Amino acid sequence: MDIKTERAVEAALLAHADKDGALLEILHHVQGALGYIPAAAVPPIGAALNLSRAEVQGVIGFYHDYRTEPAGETVLQVCRAEACKAMGVQQLEAHIHQRLGIHYHETTPDGRYTLEPVYCLGNCACTPSLRIGDTVHARVTPERFDELVPLAAGVEE
Numbered sequence: 648m649d650i651k652t653e654r655a656v657e658a659a660l661l662a663h664a665d666k667d668g669a670l671l672e673i674l675h676h677v678q679g680a681l682g683y684i685p686a687a688a689v690p691p692i693g694a695a696l697n698l699s700r701a702e703v704q705g706v707i708g709f710y711h712d713y714r715t716e717p718a719g720e721t722v723l724q725v726c727r728a729e730a731c732k733a734m735g736v737q738q739l740e741a742h743i744h745q746r747l748g749i750h751y752h753e754t755t756p757d758g759r760y761t762l763e764p765v766y767c768l769g770n771c772a773c774t775p776s777l778r779i780g781d782t783v784h785a786r787v788t789p790e791r792f793d794e795l796v797p798l799a800a801g802v803e804e
């Protein structure tokens with residue numbers, strides 16, 4: 648385990664290990680510090696909470712907010728919940744996959760964009776919704792996507 652991961656895990660355990668719901672808080676803390684939860688962080692977290700690696704990994708896998716790889720410079724989150732589906736988010740998804748050459752949970756080869764699914768961005772009246780970094784955009788068509796997300800260098804048109 649590298650020193651950054653070791654420090655992040657130590658700080659997270661110190662801050663949360665004795666609380667109810669400690670595992671989620673610890674994972675959140677580590678991701679906040681490192682941007683993701685490295686595989687090396689799992690054994691010491693499990694040991695501290697008396698959980699197996701599989702149990703910790705199961706929780707990480709269950710919650711889509713947790714990342715096991717570093718994210719790209721900008722995270723793109725596409726809402727896949729009902730209201731966005733009803734307004735054709737599948738067409739937007741297909742366009743994004745084709746345009747950036749990545750699927751969900753992947754990052755463009757130049758490290759510029761990471762694509763993630765989410766399930767409601769609280770913008771259901773103006774769907775389809777797309778979050779770019781911290782900003783939620785409404786009524787995102789494929790054309791609007793191209794305006795909002797300039798192509799990464801090296802991505803073929």
Ligand code: FES
Pocket residue numbers: 726727728729730731732766767768769770771774776
């Ligand atoms: S369902 Fe997409 S923003 Fe709520």
